[in-house]
Structure formats: C-alpha cells, structure tokens
Amino acid sequence: MSPSGDTSPTGAETHDALSGRQWMLRGARAAISIPAFILTAAFVGYAGLARETGLTLGETLAMTGLVWALPSVVVLTGAISSGMGLIPAGIAVALASVRLMPMTMALMPIIKVPGKTKNWQMLLASHFVAVTAWVYAMKHLPELPREARLPFFVGFGSAVSSFVFCMTGIAYLLVERMPDMVAGALVLLTPVYFLCSLWGAARLNADKAAMIAGLVLGPVFFLYLPGLDLLWTGLLGGTIAYLATRVMRRGLS
Amino acid sequence: MGDLVAETWWWPYVMILVAGWLATDIWRWLGVFAGGRLREDGELLIWVRCVATALVAGVISKLILFPQGVLAETPLWLRLAATAFGFAVFFASRQRVFVGVLAAEAFLISGWLLLDALG
Incomplete structure (x- = not known):
C-alpha cells in the first residue's frame, strides 16, 4: 500500500x-x-x-x-x-x-x-x-x-x-x-x-546464576536422565538460581 | 502395510505437520496463555526467566560437550578451550558478541589444523 x-x-x-x-x-x-x-x-x-x-x-x-x-x-x-x-x-x-x-x-x-x-x-x-x-x-x-x-x-x-x-x-x-x-x-x-x-x-544476578546452573546441570541430566534432561535442567537449575539470588536480595523472608 | 504408508511422498509431511509443527508450537501457545497473566516486575516472572535461561544454558553445554556430526571428532578439550577463549575475548572486547564468536572460531580452526598437521 x-x-x-x-x-x-x-x-x-x-x-x-x-x-x-x-x-x-x-x-x-x-x-x-x-x-x-x-x-x-x-x-x-x-x-x-x-x-x-x-x-x-x-x-x-x-x-x-x-x-x-x-x-x-x-x-x-x-x-x-x-x-x-x-x-x-x-x-x-x-x-x-x-x-x-x-x-x-x-x-x-x-x-x-x-x-x-x-x-x-x-x-x-x-x-x-x-x-x-x-x-x-x-x-x-x-x-x-x-x-x-x-x-x-x-x-x-x-x-x-x-x-x-x-x-x-x-x-x-x-x-x-x-x-x-x-x-x-x-x-x-x-x-x-x-x-x-x-x-x-542477562539483566539480573538471578539470570546469570541461572545460566551458570544450566551450563553445569545440562550435561549431568543429559547423561542420567536423557530425554527429559532439558526440562530438569531448567526447573532445577532455574529454581536453585532463583532461590539463591532471592536470599541474597531480600534475606530469608 | 506400515511400510507402504511410510513410502508415500506425503507421509513425511504429515510427520512434519504433526510431530514437528504441532509438537513445537503447542509449547509456544501454552507459553502465551500462561505468560499473559505474568506481571513484568513480579517475582514469578523472575523465576520463569531463571527456568528459561537455565534451559537455554543446558542446550549450550550439550552442544559443546556432545556435539553432532563432524565436530564430535574434535577433542573435547579443544572445544572447551575454544569456547572459553571466545568468552574471554567477548569480555575483553567490552561484551561484543561478534568478536567473541570470531575468536572462538579462530581458536577452533587453528587448533584443528594444528592437530591435523601433528597427527
């Protein structure tokens, strides 16, 4: 047009x-x-x-x-x-x-x-x-x-x-x-x-922590839980990164 | 019978539509509906982003540690060293992605040529 x-x-x-x-x-x-x-x-x-x-x-x-x-x-x-x-x-x-x-x-x-x-x-x-x-x-x-x-x-x-x-x-x-x-x-x-x-x-520390967790966990889950490996990498790695950086941000509240 | 079906020209396209397109886009659609209610500054979004980031990071390390095709024939240490070198140059160049990628590739190819020459 x-x-x-x-x-x-x-x-x-x-x-x-x-x-x-x-x-x-x-x-x-x-x-x-x-x-x-x-x-x-x-x-x-x-x-x-x-x-x-x-x-x-x-x-x-x-x-x-x-x-x-x-x-x-x-x-x-x-x-x-x-x-x-x-x-x-x-x-x-x-x-x-x-x-x-x-x-x-x-x-x-x-x-x-x-x-x-x-x-x-x-x-x-x-x-x-x-x-x-x-x-x-x-x-x-x-x-x-x-x-x-x-x-x-x-x-x-x-x-x-x-x-x-x-x-x-x-x-x-x-x-x-x-x-x-x-x-x-x-x-x-x-x-x-x-x-x-x-x-x-990555804008937050949480993003960077999640990235490191994913890099480490990805191959571990690939070897021990092939098929579902990425799902577990995301859920576990992401949750660990989130919780750890949340404690750093706001303490244990 | 099953073999006959598998040999028709259209069968791969059915596979691509159902096992490819549908099996992939369904997650994107679910993401649209589940993400529509997230707040941009909420804690829940931070967690979702962590999960997504960790997943993508998992893809990265799998591609480097367990690559497909000819790259699998290179030694693991060469792939790791090339990646580490690229990432270091990425930082040294004030986070310019292109420079980092180029550095990793240069490292990989020179290492590969060197190994070929020695071996």
Missing part, C-alpha cells in the same frame, strides 16, 4: 507516533544483524545434515519454516530418517521443545500491551520464539516504547525466518558435501553465540 522503507515522512513524527507497520519495518531492518548471520550459518550446516540424511528439499524447507527451532528440527530429522512412528517422533520433538514454553512466558509481559494486545496476535508472534530471536528480544525490546515491541518483534522474526528459509534452500541445492572443518566450525558457532549473547541479555 504505502511505499516501504525510508521514503516515509520522518520530520514531524515523535518516537511514539510511529505506526505499527513502521515499527515492523524497523524490526525487519534490525534483523540484518549478527544473530541472523549466525543462525543462517547454523541452518546452512543443518541443510548439509538434512541432505546427507536423505530428506528432500521440500521436507527440509517445510521443517525449517514450520518448526523453526533448530534443536527440534534436528530431533525430527533423526526421527524421520530412522523411520520412527508418528507418536514416538511427536513425543521426542515435544520433549526437545518444552523450553519454548518458559521462554515464551518470559517474553509475554515484555511484548504485551495490557488490555490492547489480542491473543491471536500473540499466538502468531509466538511462532518466532526460538533461542536466537528470544535472546535478541529479551535484550533489546525493553528499550523500545511498549506499543512498538510486538510489531518490532514480528518484523524481526519474520525477516530472520524468511532469510534463513531461503538460505537453507540455497545451501541444500548448492552444497553437496561440506569440508569437515567448515561443517564443524558451523556447528560450534551456535553454542558460542548463545553463550555470549545470553550473558549479554
């Missing part, structure tokens, strides 16, 4: 008077960023894995777009390639995706305008919740005016996911077999990026 981007009049507008669409465009522009680059690299790495596993291009893209959370995508790839049934595969993926619930919960009060934001808008926006966008949102959304946060997040999320979607397809078609070292380096990108940006997004 309107010419997009920078041609809109800017002079008379105050910061708050930007429309939802303009905030969405700003979000999309903000998506040209390090996190998007790193996520793209991770999905390019995944495209190689999908092709080696024998998934078609259509299946790979459908998974990228519909699931939109790399760990869950990897689990589902394994399930399909090993001929797992629908129900066991669904359970495996659901277990790998539980983390999305507390992540979405934590994001809601930041994004929501009480009494104004509709539930369907939140449900749509929630599809973009995945670690990369979540970390970015937790760090940057609180700096924006409240009305701007939802459109900005949707613009950011849809821009990142469409870009990653296209690049995954291109990578699938072009990269027959990646050199080992490149593939390995792509795999390491994601955890290191998560590590640095999660620390950067």
